[in-house]
Amino acid sequence: MTAVSKTTVKDYLKAAAYYLLAIAAAFGVAGLILLTMHQDVLLGYKTILTTSFSSLPNFALTIFKFTPIYLMGLGFSIPLASRKFNVGIEGQFLLGAVGAAAVGITLTGMPGYIILPLLLTVALIMGAIWASVPALLLYFFRVNEIISTILMNFISFYLVDLIALGPWRDVTAGHPMTIQISSSARLPIIGSQINIGSLFTIALAVLGFFILYRSTFGYELRASGSNPIAAFKFGIKTSFLAPLSLVLGGAVAGLAGGLEVSGLYFRLVEGMQSNYANLAIIVSLMARGNPVALLLTSFFFSMIEIGANAMQRTMGTPYEIALITESLMMLFVMTVDAIRQKRR
Amino acid sequence: MKEISKRFGEVQALDNVSMKIGSGEIVGLVGENGAGKTTLMNILYGLYKADKGRIIVNGRETNIQSPKDAISHKIFMVHQHFKLIGNFTSLENIILGSTSGREDFKRMNLQVYRKRIEELMREHKLEIPLDEKVKNLSAGTQQRIEILKALYRMAELLILDEPTTNLTPQETDELLRSVLEMKKRGISVVLITHKIREIVETVDRVVVLRKGKLVGEVPKNEITPEKVVEMMVGRKVDLESELSNIIVPRAPGAEEAEILRIEGISTTGDEGIKLKDISLAVRRGEIFGIAGVSGNGQKELCETIMGIHRPIKGRIIYNGKDLSEADVKERIKQGFRFIPEDRMIDGSLPTMTLSENIILGFQNFEQFQRHGFLLYEKINESARKAIAEYEIRAPNEKIRVGKLSGGNIQKVVVARALLLEPGLLIAYNPTRGLDIGATEKILRQIVELRNSGVSIIMVSEDLDELMLVSDKIAVMYKGEIIGILSKESFDKSKIGLMMAGIREGGIGK
Incomplete structure (x- = not known):
């Protein structure tokens, strides 16, 4: 047995080496791009990799980015276990934000310990409801979830517009947004900078890991994803589990929206989803849907985001270098996977 | 080279x-x-x-x-x-x-x-x-x-x-x-x-x-x-003499209790071949062989007995209990075990570990979970036992099954079916793609199960193999059972004719 476990350790190290190589390659190409822009490449690397840790505010900023990316990544990962692609995390996130804003604006004069759990629960439920439309379409009519979730995203954008320009509109703002939520509906800050919402990510990572990899429910989900025919023939209700996983993913993405409203913006803002959904999908795929590995990939991407922002400020490099680096990383990781497959 | x-x-x-x-x-x-x-x-x-x-x-x-x-x-x-x-x-x-x-x-x-x-x-x-x-x-x-x-x-x-x-x-x-x-x-x-x-x-x-x-x-x-x-x-290796040595002969006329009774099962044919009014009875400690050219309803019959498809007519009675309405999960709980037709298509979970494959269908059993969480220690232990017992060539129980060779995946599928005291085993080509050593081992295990009182329905396209181990053979043709022979009357050419749709003592439909 010792020989066997030694091999597994060796395998893991080998895999890690491969992925480090992929990341290095991505940075290498990004460096070349910086060179063509006549930038100081080494300073660029340093800025990208160290800004997050250079000061507490910068670290806090990284965590602020990390929280929605992680949670939306988890919202993608849960259905991914059953091989369903929840591209609708963006819409589910927004609906969670809508729900949170509605609770925060309408319920005033209530203590935080009542309103906060309520706000987050409503956000969760709104995300789940938004995901349940594609889920029901999948269950009853086998409508492809990739298409239906994308379409639901479009609806969500205009729904946010409608609400941000409706009765709750903040008329003093130049951008579509609602008025602020009541002060008791805002998440407390710990330390002096870190958003308490980020603690949810750790808790959900552990919970997510145990549910996906240790529970019978997660087992059945993964079995449906691995081979739906075999799972079905051995008594697993695959046609029910896959839609259910979409709803669960939607709930987590909705929670992310709620946390953004309650912990960062204190209102519903048009465009608040940023490019989180795309990043979330990439980090989830890179982590192979594993909630714990997702912590790493999401944090790494948040770091690059913050670093690239700093580069834009200090070096005048366009922020888009972050997106280029991130995309290259995904491409190189996929390349490395393909090479490893071949080198058996 | x-x-x-x-x-x-x-x-x-x-x-x-x-x-x-x-x-x-x-x-x-x-x-x-x-x-x-x-x-x-x-x-x-x-x-x-x-x-x-x-x-x-x-x-x-x-x-x-x-x-x-x-x-x-x-x-x-x-x-x-x-x-x-x-x-x-x-x-x-x-x-x-x-x-x-x-x-x-x-x-x-x-x-x-x-x-x-x-x-x-x-x-x-x-x-x-x-x-x-x-x-x-x-x-x-x-x-x-x-x-x-x-x-x-x-x-x-x-x-x-x-x-x-x-x-x-x-x-x-x-x-x-x-x-x-x-x-x-x-x-x-x-x-x-x-x-x-x-x-x-x-x-x-x-x-x-x-x-x-x-x-x-x-x-x-x-x-x-x-x-x-x-x-x-x-x-x-001499498969024939070895197996006939271990098959415990049954005293002629001594009829064991009926374990499984299928009464007039018919299906719509949506899942493949339409089953037409199939009735059969499998007794305790009996290997009930099903012969036929591939694609004459054997697969559909097995899957209907397992509860994967619902028949439009007919009843399935197991140990005196009517299980016609029970789903696959319930039937597995009652002791039904299944070796499906194709280890790749419907038998294994390629991206999951050998351990996880071994418990497919048993994930809710008390042995393997507590409060909805899997007991991986026990699962891995069962998997290690299976690896040793069936000589599955795998470095350890945590390997993804998709990385194993076809024959070894088949061993995993068989090991799963025999893992927890089966009551009724439905084995579809259990030795498909296996070498002689493994075939011998698995047939031996099936015969030993029979000797210990388990009922077995075995489908095989290898007529020699089927005649060697079965106590009875039913021949299927176009979704029907065209005849059932008992061991004394096994005859290769007769079964061959029935497989072509010619009934005993006359021309079939």
Whole structure:
């Protein structure tokens, strides 16, 4: 047995080496791009990799980015276990934000310990409801979830517009947004900078890991994803589990929206989803849907985001270098996977 | 091929193996699962790279890096799992990849290709419908397409990996006839197989591998199946006498209690073959064999008994309980166990671990979970036991099943079915694709289950195997049971006739 476990350790190290190589390659190409822009490449690397840790505010900023990316990544990962692609995390996130804003604006004069759990629960439920439309379409009519979730995203954008320009509109703002939520509906800050919402990510990572990899429910989900025919023939209700996983993913993405409203913006803002959904999908795929590995990939991407922002400020490099680096990383990781497959 | 060695992780798959293939020679490459037959040929075909050794083609040392290189040396390989495009016609599949240049692309002049292919079909006695989509064709026909594809590219060496696994006996005969035709035209053929009996008549020479090592070669005039099997396994094997030794005979007339009763089951046919009013009874400690040409409703019957499909009519009674309404989960709980038809398609979870595969269907059993969370310690322990007991070739229980060879996946599927005291085992081709050693082991285990009182429904396309172990044999034809014979009246030619739809004592519908 010792020989066997030694091999597994060796395998893991080998895999890690491969992925480090992929990341290095991505940075290498990004460096070349910086060179063509006549930038100081080494300073660029340093800025990208160290800004997050250079000061507490910068670290806090990284965590602020990390929280929605992680949670939306988890919202993608849960259905991914059953091989369903929840591209609708963006819409589910927004609906969670809508729900949170509605609770925060309408319920005033209530203590935080009542309103906060309520706000987050409503956000969760709104995300789940938004995901349940594609889920029901999948269950009853086998409508492809990739298409239906994308379409639901479009609806969500205009729904946010409608609400941000409706009765709750903040008329003093130049951008579509609602008025602020009541002060008791805002998440407390710990330390002096870190958003308490980020603690949810750790808790959900552990919970997510145990549910996906240790529970019978997660087992059945993964079995449906691995081979739906075999799972079905051995008594697993695959046609029910896959839609259910979409709803669960939607709930987590909705929670992310709620946390953004309650912990960062204190209102519903048009465009608040940023490019989180795309990043979330990439980090989830890179982590192979594993909630714990997702912590790493999401944090790494948040770091690059913050670093690239700093580069834009200090070096005048366009922020888009972050997106280029991130995309290259995904491409190189996929390349490395393909090479490893071949080198058996 | 000279002194080829290849290592996969901790496993030495090939150790210093050399082999020659003469022009116009038919070589049987035989050995048990995991002996390295396919690996050796995959190296020749450029799919794997040898750690050590040389490949010499037509007297010249050659570096084959990829299948493309192999093909340029006129070496072709037909894999066990065909690599055809289902939505293309046979003709399109054959020419796919061999047309070149813009000209072909502009006006795919199919007529020219068709003539050439029709010629090849005549020459090699390989008949296929050229304009049918491949997905609608049987395994035998698809294999002929693969072979024609190689011939169309002027193959000089054709490697066939386990070519008979998915074929009916008649298709096997046809295949071997075409192989002889190829030989006449100077084409060399390597037949990778462990079913030595099938190829004895055809091959010029067999090369025997065992555990990655070359055991020896036997020229045509010295081949006897017994001798070759002994070389493959490393000891004498006589399946027939060994099994008949352990089958506990039943006192004539002594009828055991009925365990399973099927009353008038009919299905809509949405899932495949329509079942028509099937009734049968399986007793305690009985192997109830089901014979028939593949695709006559055996699969649908097994799956209906398992609860995977709902019949429109009829009842299923198990141990006196009516389980007609019970779902698969409930039936598994009651003791139903299932070895499905195809280990790849419906038997295994390729991206999950061996441990996780072993408990498929049992994940809610008390042994393996507490409060909805899996007890991985216990699961892994069961998996380790199964690995040892069934000699599954896997480095550990945490390996993904998709990385195992076909025969080893089959062992996982069988191990799962026998893991927790079955009450009723439904075994569909349980020994499919297994070598002699493993076949013997699994048949022995099934017989021992029977001896211990478990009821078994066994479907097999291997009539010899079925007659050897069954207590009764039902013959299926077009979704019906055309007759049931008991052990005293087993008769191969009679069963053969029934398989063709001819009823006992008369002509069937």
